[in-house]
Amino acid sequence: MQRCNFNMDPISISDLLVATGGHAADGLDRDINFNQVVIDSRQVTPGSVFWALPGTLCDGHDFVRDACQRGAAFCVVNSDRNDWGGPVVKVAHTGAALSRFAQWYREQLEPLVIGVTGSVGKTTTREMIHAALSADHCGIRSIANYNNEIGLPLSLFQLEKSHDYGVLEMGACHSGDIRDLCAIAQPEVGVITGIVPVHLEKFGSLEQIIQTKAELLQALPSDGFAVVNGDCPHAQSVAAYANCPVIFVGESQENEYRATNVRASQHQLSFHVGDHEYHIPVSGRHHLPAALCAVAVATEVGMAAEQIAKGLLRFATAAGRCQIKQIGPWTIIDDSYNANPTSMRAACQLMQAWKTGNKKIAVVGDMLELGDEAGRYHHDLGIQIAQSDIDCLLAYGDNAYNVIAGAFEAGMDAHQMAECPMFESLLMNLDCWLEAGDVLLVKGSRTMRMERVVEWATRQTEEINNLDALSVPA
Template structure:
């Protein structure tokens, strides 16, 4: 496999694609095998749709000199991305964590783009395929690259760091996410900390949140640049934070009012502010960037429907993110509050324990109507007048369709697989 040769072809192309439904003219199609399909079978279709070359790893699908046969297409994509990263030699910021990765990445991007030509991971393309595609989206005009890294088992962050070779790294937090794959919370800490190990080994810099004791402990061996709330030893000090419901922070006598809901988003804002400071973005530009950012894709969105205010946070959920969302909701100075909570996935043997813990958390809340949706919540139900349990979304929607919410504030949160944003269709 001649990666330099493939890279020379890539530089003349319009980019790389792994999906024939998104083929661009003069692009390169990489045929990657999936669990249910063999993308080699789509090589001819990719050429017909305008691809200049196709990279395959099954010689039975060789077509002509536009076909590049490699031992493994996925490995070729990853090695090409790493080669391109070293060809560009641009500074790269990588971030991972249990919660808030995508929001933080978007905030960092809008802040740094006030001064630099930046490119960042699109959506949440943050795995062993998404990270290479992100790196290959950078070009000679890119001044700073921002790469989100996701993981659901150990050694994955280590592998992604070896591909992207970040100069800077940030871990949003260490929470109860993907417990099944990591083997528990300690496994999560170990897995996410693989980024710190890479930064330490290569003498690179970490951004550290001094509010997080795990990060404080890890930072002792790292070159780092820190932030904290009223922390004298922080490089960047935030003097005030509040959220009712939108996050506001006070920094260097500048008040920043965001469109992000909940205190749990404050660290995401503070991280972007800190990274902006490190890269010498002017304070007023940082303020403008953070205040103009509006979340979408079901992430902490505040919506209005009829007389109701709705906090839609249905993109994903795990015990840590669910806890902070509920805690923040309980603190809101609102009347007629309603919670609609969906199952959390990928918790393995901790599934029942973690869902029961959330139900127990709300046992003493008598003035909030709580709707629990999904099999896991249904199996830990208790009898309370304001608690309502439904085994699946169909049984829930049949009931909710008959309800009439007025002048209420609703929190809708659950794992992506629950697709709780469908609830909006039933709120009249």
């Protein structure tokens, strides 16, 4: 379990009651201050507030007693529940109250809030903007994948009056989700990373995705600004929703922030914007839109190019997002966190450009939420893999057959690929194929839990090391 601490400027119970319309239990001291909100009772520290949220797998109300025993100052609970055995504030619905309280907290603060959304690259863009800004300013960004109606408020609670900025990632599953998040965060700057056909099962159409992502631009004040990936085919469509200046970034000539002299090696991306050169320690040209968004945001808020360059040079890739790992005798490109057709294409391009004298193996899981087009997208993925100088292919999931069929039709040797409907069969095949020096790409949608392949490789290395240690003469 990752332990996340979300500290905020001290708040009194009285302020919380005003913000949420809640009612304090008898005997609860309204002058008590708190500076942390948690939704996991295991993360309670003395003086923090436990917010009991109902969920699909468990109900936070079942852990109120545990939170109190761990030293919570008080707990926020639904008013229709009783018998808590501890200090509580009762609200009509804890989920809605969390949003109202976060919105109230945001209104007490002056830091610049930057919202980041898009179909691909949200987390990488968020992290690059933070890396650039942190070279000159003090601020925060969303933690991990905290980008929904629960995660965004918790991320927002990290902000303090002393901060200069907050970079908040905004995800969406349905129309209106971004609008609701913007009502809480009240961003002055909006960044659209790009729009591609993902989550089609939920949105129904590409046009609906465009409209939903554009909710961020509609929420910006007239004196704010938006940064949009101008190389995205839908850039103009989404920008039309803005009521403030829109800045386009990309490689094409019409972009205000245009990348030139782009060079992508296995461990570094370099490019120019105007007369200024930037270097970022990442693998793959597909990181360029995120980098340009960071350069644009930092420049527009007044930072010098030299400072921006220093910040970007310190950028570190987030877990499971194109991380290059040397695990034992293998090079593993851990891109296991998520996948869609666009990010899969970028991963194939990275593998094609990767220089090695050994095998290149792609281990891919299903791309989910593609609706009726899922079969075609996976078939196309197989074709891309076959055309990307990849030696071996392991496809895992319900759509593994379509991936294998596409690769076979594109000329890949049938003996160098395997359809793996079960995860165990994937590991068995990988164990047979993997040799010292091989380069391994691991990628798939979040639900496929492809990080298990990386964990398996780590265990294999540990076992090899243990055997080597046992074989050393005493």
